Each structure stands twice: as C-alpha cells, then as structure tokens.
Amino acid sequence: MDILLQQIINGLVQGAIYAMVALGYTMVYGIMGLINFAHGEVVMIGTLVAITVITLLVGAGVPPAMAGACGVVAAAAVCMIIGWSLERVAYRPLRNAQRLAPLITAIGCSIVLQNVAMMVWGRNYMTFPPLIAKTQFEIAGASFTSVQVLILLVASVSMGGLLFLVYRTKLGMAMRATAQNPAVAGLMGVNANRVISSAFVVGSALGAVAGVMVGTYYEIAHYQMGFMLGLKAFTAAVLGGIGNLAGAMAGGLLLGLIEALGAGYIGDLTGGFLGSHYQDIFAFAVLIVVLMFRPSGLFGEKTGDRA
Amino acid sequence: MSASHGQKGSPVNASSKEPLLIVEGLRVAYGGIQAVRGITFHIDAGETVALIGANGAGKTSTLRALSRMLDAAGGSVRYLGKDISRLPPHRLVREGIALVPEGRGVFPRLTIAENLAMGAFTRDDKPKIARDIEHVFGLFPRLKEREKQLAGTLSGGEQQMLAIGRALMSRPKLLLLDEPSMGLAPIMVQKIFEVIRTVAAEGMTILLIEQNAKLALETSRRGYVLESGEITLTDEAEKLLHNPKVREAYLGE
Numbered sequence: 001m002d003i004l005l006q007q008i009i010n011g012l013v014q015g016a017i018y019a020m021v022a023l024g025y026t027m028v029y030g031i032m033g034l035i036n037f038a039h040g041e042v043v044m045i046g047t048l049v050a051i052t053v054i055t056l057l058v059g060a061g062v063p064p065a066m067a068g069a070c071g072v073v074a075a076a077a078v079c080m081i082i083g084w085s086l087e088r089v090a091y092r093p094l095r096n097a098q099r100l101a102p103l104i105t106a107i108g109c110s111i112v113l114q115n116v117a118m119m120v121w122g123r124n125y126m127t128f129p130p131l132i133a134k135t136q137f138e139i140a141g142a143s144f145t146s147v148q149v150l151i152l153l154v155a156s157v158s159m160g161g162l163l164f165l166v167y168r169t170k171l172g173m174a175m176r177a178t179a180q181n182p183a184v185a186g187l188m189g190v191n192a193n194r195v196i197s198s199a200f201v202v203g204s205a206l207g208a209v210a211g212v213m214v215g216t217y218y219e220i221a222h223y224q225m226g227f228m229l230g231l232k233a234f235t236a237a238v239l240g241g242i243g244n245l246a247g248a249m250a251g252g253l254l255l256g257l258i259e260a261l262g263a264g265y266i267g268d269l270t271g272g273f274l275g276s277h278y279q280d281i282f283a284f285a286v287l288i289v290v291l292m293f294r295p296s297g298l299f300g301e302k303t304g305d306r307a
Numbered sequence: 308m309s310a311s312h313g314q315k316g317s318p319v320n321a322s323s324k325e326p327l328l329i330v331e332g333l334r335v336a337y338g339g340i341q342a343v344r345g346i347t348f349h350i351d352a353g354e355t356v357a358l359i360g361a362n363g364a365g366k367t368s369t370l371r372a373l374s375r376m377l378d379a380a381g382g383s384v385r386y387l388g389k390d391i392s393r394l395p396p397h398r399l400v401r402e403g404i405a406l407v408p409e410g411r412g413v414f415p416r417l418t419i420a421e422n423l424a425m426g427a428f429t430r431d432d433k434p435k436i437a438r439d440i441e442h443v444f445g446l447f448p449r450l451k452e453r454e455k456q457l458a459g460t461l462s463g464g465e466q467q468m469l470a471i472g473r474a475l476m477s478r479p480k481l482l483l484l485d486e487p488s489m490g491l492a493p494i495m496v497q498k499i500f501e502v503i504r505t506v507a508a509e510g511m512t513i514l515l516i517e518q519n520a521k522l523a524l525e526t527s528r529r530g531y532v533l534e535s536g537e538i539t540l541t542d543e544a545e546k547l548l549h550n551p552k553v554r555e556a557y558l559g560e
Contacts, residue, residue, distance in 0.1 A: 170428070177414045177425050183376055184412035189400040189429035189477070 002141030007264035008257065013148045013217065015256020016155035020210035021233030022240070022248035023162060024083075024203030030179045030243035031199045034091060037106035040230015041113035042082050042204050046075040046211030047128070047221045048121045054129050068131035068212070075208040082113070083204025084197055092193070110227075117223040125222045128215035151213045158209055159249055162202070166245060171198060179243070228280070235287040241297030250298060258282050325388060327352040327481055327512050328373075333382035335368040335536075342368040344536040345382060350481070355503075355513040357523035357544060359557060360533035366516045367409050369533070370485050373514075374406040375399055386481070401429050403480035407487060411470040415459030419450050422458050422469055426476025436476070443472035446502050464495030471502065481512045488519045500526055520557035524548045532557070 024039045050071035057067035090109050094102045135146040166172035177185040178195045186192055214229065215221050232255065240251025263279035290297060326349035335343035343365040350356045360366050372379040375396040384392040386402060394402070405426075414422050423443060427436045444451035447468040453461065458469055467487055474482060487503065488496045500522055507513055507526070517523035524530050524544040532540035532553065540553065547553050 173417070173421060173425060174428065176417060176421075180414045180416055181412055183396075184408060184414070185425070186396040187374060187376075187400065187406050187408065187412075188425045188473075189397050190425075191395075191397045 003264055004261075005140055005142035007260040009142055009144045009148065011257035011260030012253060013144075013151050013256070014260060015236075015253035016152055017210050017213050017217070017229075017252075018233050018236040018255050019249045019252025020155055020158060020206050020213070021229060022237040022252045023159070023245065024207045025234050025237040026240070026242055026245060026248040027175075027199045027203045028196075029237070030245075031175060032091075032095075032196055034102050035106065035234070035242075036086070036091075036200070036203075037103070037230065037234075038086055038090075038109035038113055039203065039207060040226035040228075040233065041110050041117070042079050042086075042226070043207040043211040043214070043229060043233075044221075044223065044226030045082060045113060045117055046079045046204075046208030047215045047225065048117055048126070048223070049078045050075040050208075050212045050215060051126055051128055051221055052121075054131070058129055064129065064131050067129075068216075071131075072209060072212050075212055076205045079204040079208035079211070080201045083200040083207075087197055087200040092196075110230075114223055114226070121223055123223065125220055128219045128221055130219070131216055147216055151217060154209065154213065158206055162206065163245065165202065171195075175199060232280075232283045235283050235290075238297055239286055239290050241300030244297070244299045247297055247299030254298075255283060255286060258286055326350055327387065328514070329383075329385040330369075330373070331383045331385075333369065333372060333384065334380040335365065335372045335377065336380040337368075341380070342536055343372065346531075346533070346536070346538045348531050348538060348541070350512055350514055352480075352512050353510055354529065355507045355515060355527040357515045357517060357520075357527035357530040358533055359517055359520040359523050359530060361557075362518060364533040365536040366518075366533055367485055368536075370406065370409075370483055370514075370516055374404070374408075374483060400477050400479070403478075404483065405474035405477045405479035405481070406483040407467075407470045407474045407485060409485040409489065411463070411466040413458040413461070413466045413469050413473070416457055418455050418457055419461070419469060420454050422473050423450075423476050426473035429477060439476055439478065443475055446475075446505065447472055462495075464491050464499065467491060467495070467499055468502070471499070471506075475506065479511070481514070482506070483514045483516075485516050486518060487515070488517060488522060496522065520553065521548070524553075 021039065021043055025036065028034055028036045053074040054067045054071040057070055058064055086109055090105050091102055094105060132146055132150060136143055166175060174185065174190045174195050175198065177188065178190055178192055182192050214225070233252065236251040236255040237248045239255055240247025240249070259279050259282050262282035263276040266274050266276060266278055294300070328350040330349065331347050332345045333343055334341065334345050346369065358366055358369065371377045373384060375394055379392055383390055386404065391399065391402060414425060417425065423440050427439065430436055449465055450468055450472060453465070458466065461469060471487070484503065487499050491499065496519070503513065503515070504526055515523050515527055524547050527544040530542065530544045530547045531538050532547070540547070540550070542550065
C-alpha cells in the first residue's frame with residue numbers, strides 16, 4: 001500500500017513536468033500542425049541557463065530562493081527568444097513546404113541546439129544548486145519533499161495561467177480561431193504569423209519553467225537531457241491527443257503515473273528479471289499502444305466537426 | 308503579379324462620385340489554368356451588386372482574389388481610391404471589407420458568442436461591440452438562444468447566420484457574400500436573404516456571389532453575369548431578370 005501511494009506521488013510530480021513540456025509541443029501542433037522536435041532542447045537550455053544564473057547569484061550572496069526566481073526569469077527569457085527565433089528562422093520559410101521538410105529541420109535544430117549547449121556549458125554533468133531547504137513530509141507511510149510540493153504548485157499555477165491566456169484573453173481566442181481555421185481567422189484581422197510566434201514563445205516559457213523543475217528535482221543537468229525528456233513529453237502529448245491543451249496536461253500526468261507505477265512494480269511483475277531502471281520502456285510502450293489503437297489520443301478531436 | 312497601376316496618375320474625379328470598389332482587368336490563375344480572365348466591374352457605395360454564374364465560372368476565385376485569400380495574376384482592385392490588391396489578408400478587415408466565405412467558415416469549437424467576438428477582433432470599443440452583438444441577435448434571434456453553444460453544433464443555416472453576423476461585427480463598409488444559399492433548405496435560404504435585404508436597407512454596400520441567380524438578382528440593384536471567367540453581361544438586376552438569355556441559362560426557363 002505504501003509503495004503504491006509513494007509511486008503515485010512520484011508519478012504526479014514527474015507527470016507535472018511532462019505536462020509542462022508537452023504543452024509546448026501541443027500548442028505549436030494545434031496551431032500549425034508542426035511537431036517542434038527541438039522543444040526538448042529548448043527545455044535543456046532553460047535548465048542550463050538557470051544553473052548559470054543561480055550559481056552566479058548564490059555565489060554573490062543572494063538568497064537561494066531569490067536566485068531561483070531570477071534563474072526562472074532568465075531561463076524563460078532565453079527560451080522565449082530561442083523559441084521565437086526557431087519559428088522565424090527555421091520553420092516560417094518552410095510553412096508551405098511538404099510535411100517532411102519542417103520535421104527534418106526540427107531534428108536539425110535540435111542537433112544544433114545540443115551542440116551549442118555543449119560548447120557553452122561543456123560535456124560534463126552539472127549540479128543544479130538547491131533552491132529551497134529540502135524538508136521531508138510523511139503521509140500514510142509515503143514520503144514526499146518540499147521540492148515536490150513546490151513543483152506541483154508552480155506547475156498548477158503555470159498551467160492555470162496558460163488556460164486563462166487561451167480561454168479568457170483576446171490573444172487566446174485568436175490562437176484557438178487560427179488553430180481551427182487559419183484562413184478565416186485571417187479574414188477576421190488575425191495576423192497568423194503573430195499568433196504562431198506567440199505559441200512558440202508561450203510554449204518555450206513553459207518549457208523553461210519545466211527545465212528549472214527538472215533541475216531542482218534531479219539536482220543534475222546535462223546538454224543531452226533534452227532528448228529523452230522531449231521524447232517523453234511528446235509521448236504525453238500524443239497520449240492526451242496532440243493539439244489539445246487539456247490532453248497534454250492529462251497525458252503528462254498519466255504518463256508520469258504509468259512510469260512511476262511501472263517502475264515500482266516491474267520487479268515483482270517479472271520476478272526480478274527487469275529492474276526499475278527499465279522504466280523508460282513504459283513511456284514508449286504507451287506511445288506504441290496509443291498510436292496503434294487510438295492515434296487521436298485520449299482527448300483527440302474528431303475530424304467530423306470541422307465546418 | 309503584373310498588375311497595371313495606371314490608375315494612380317489619372318485625374319481624380321469628385322471623390323463622392325467614385326465607386327467604393329473598382330475592379331479592373333482582374334485575372335486569377337491556378338497553375339496554367341485561368342479561372343478569371345480579366346474582369347472589370349465596380350460597386351457604388353450603398354448598392355447591392357450580384358455576381359452570378361454557373362458552377363466553375365470563376366465567382367469564388369474572384370472573391371478569393373478580392374479578399375486576398377489568393378494572389379491575383381493581374382489587374383487592379385481599388386477600394387476607396389486605394390489599391391488593395393497587395394494588402395495582406397488580415398489588413399482588409401481594418402480597411403472595412405468583410406467576407407462571408409463559401410461554406411460559412413465558422414470556428415466550430417468556439418461558441419456563438421466567441422465567433423461573434425472574433426468578428427470584432429480588430430475593434431476595441433467594448434460597449435459598442437456589445438451593442439452590435441445585440442444588433443446581430445436582433446437580426447438572428449436563433450443565435451441568441453444558442454449563445455453559449457459551440458458553433459460546430461449548429462445547423463448549416465444557423466452557421467450561415469452566424470457567419471453573416473460575424474462579418475457584420477467588424478462594422479464593414481463593404482460586405483462580400485460568397486454563395487450564402489449554398490447547401491441550405493429553401494426556407495432557410497428565404498430567411499438568410501430576408502436578413503441580407505434588411506442589412507442592405509440599412510445602407511450596407513454588398514457584393515453578392517450566388518449560383519441562385521433569381522434570388523441574387525431579386526435582392527440586388529445591379530448584376531454581372533460571369534461565364535468561363537469573363538463578364539458577358541451586365542445590367543440593372545431588374546432587367547437581367549427579364550433578359551431572355553439570363554432566363555434561359557440561369558433561371559431554368
């Protein structure tokens with residue numbers, strides 16, 4: 001019982017991080033049908049920028065919590081610029097190209113960003129400085145830390161903010177309209193380029209926050225960390241129904257839970273043959289199963305309602 | 308584009324006399340195929356003009372070029388004395404041109420209220436927008452009943468009402484209607500055209516593109532007949548309705 005609760009807590013925290021990254025994939029896909037495979041690298045750069053800023057500030061005597069906040073802001077600013085530039089430089093010229101071209105470009109961007117990060121931050125693992133005192137709590141035999149609580153809190157606030165933006169503001173309405181019918185949204189006076197740029201910028205900001213969460217949670221970062229994280233977040237987005245915001249959130253949480261529970265019980269299930277380090281197979285097993293049996297995902301939109 | 312801009316140098320007549328929209332030598336091509344072969348027409352402020360023709364005559368291509376959803380292959384489009392043939396599409400509505408696209412083009416997963424708000428996207432005057440929404444609901448009471456419903460759940464006729472209402476929300480000076488009767492039940496067509504006449508009576512300038520020639524001509528002051536991408540006939544709508552050629556080709560008599 002206690003292992004179940006423990007894995008649920010761990011899964012939710014990991015899932016919240018997946019959800020934050022998955023939103024970046026799903027927003028861009030929802031508006032322009034592009035899978036921005038470089039998004040995982042944007043998250044990685046967010047983590048590394050945060051490390052640099054926080055380490056500098058803490059070294060200068062700034063309190064860690066304050067340094068952490070500055071780190072998040074700096075990471076978000078850098079990631080927003082990178083996200084905006086990716087769209088402007090790499091994807092916009094290919095807007096009317098065949099589908100394969102932007103996909104390959106995305107992979108190319110991903111490699112470029114990784115290599116730039118390697119040149120700036122080096123190839124060694126970096127330690128993410130602690131931002132808050134790590135207190136341990138216990139409930140019904142399961143333990144969780146203040147860091148986990150903070151991650152869930154920040155994720156909730158960020159996602160709430162995103163929902164507000166998309167469902168309660170004029171920019172959000174323009175985003176939804178453009179996703180549904182770009183030509184007609186243009187007739188209404190919506191500048192599609194501006195909407196697409198906003199999707200990249202907002203998604204990258206969420207990715208930066210997620211990057212700081214990953215760093216704080218695992219206390220370690222590396223220039224190649226974006227690849228697996230991006231792939232799993234993409235899986236989460238597909239699981240929820242790519243293009244759908246609620247789907248990305250639910251898909252992220254669900255994938256986190258599946259992984260954590262899988263890792264918790266895989267030893268028992270296979271009689272000790274496979275250990276918890278095999279947890280990655282769950283994410284991709286999920287991806288395969290979803291693609292086989294429900295390619296539109298859990299919240300996937302039916303195509304019938306397009307007028 | 309090889310548009311001719313000879314217009315600019317020509318002497319300007321008294322601006323009150325100049326038509327709201329002047330289309331000259333407009334050509335539209337898809338690949339090598341010419342859909343519109345250099346058509347010329349104009350619309351005066353306050354009048355309703357019908358552009359009729361069979362399926363494939365080039366009506367929708369003309370409208371798509373006017374509304375900048377595609378680039379013209381040649382010719383000029385002057386609106387309020389200004390060449391608009393190269394404006395990006397999202398700028399047109401700011402100039403006062405609103406299009407009700409073929410097939411309605413409502414946003415299926417936005418509510419009726421949100422669809423109407425999208426129509427007012429370029430406006431910031433909230434109290435006036437609210438008043439205009441009420442005006443649209445006055446024209447189409449059915450929409451008010453379904454205000455919070457997703458537009459995708461509406462019937463075709465209701466979607467057409469919404470598309471017209473949405474276009475009115477930008478307070479246009481020129482309203483372009485692309486096949487408003489298409490795919491609708493006869494009773495719904497009557498309702499839609501009643502509203503079009505009401506809007507026209509309020510002083511709106513309308514370009515009406517229709518396959519239903521009788522209805523279009525009955526609603527308009529003047530008409531143009533488009534055949535294989537060329538305007539073959541133009542006259543007052545009343546006279547076109549009684550023109551033997553039009554009666555034979557488009558009124559099924």
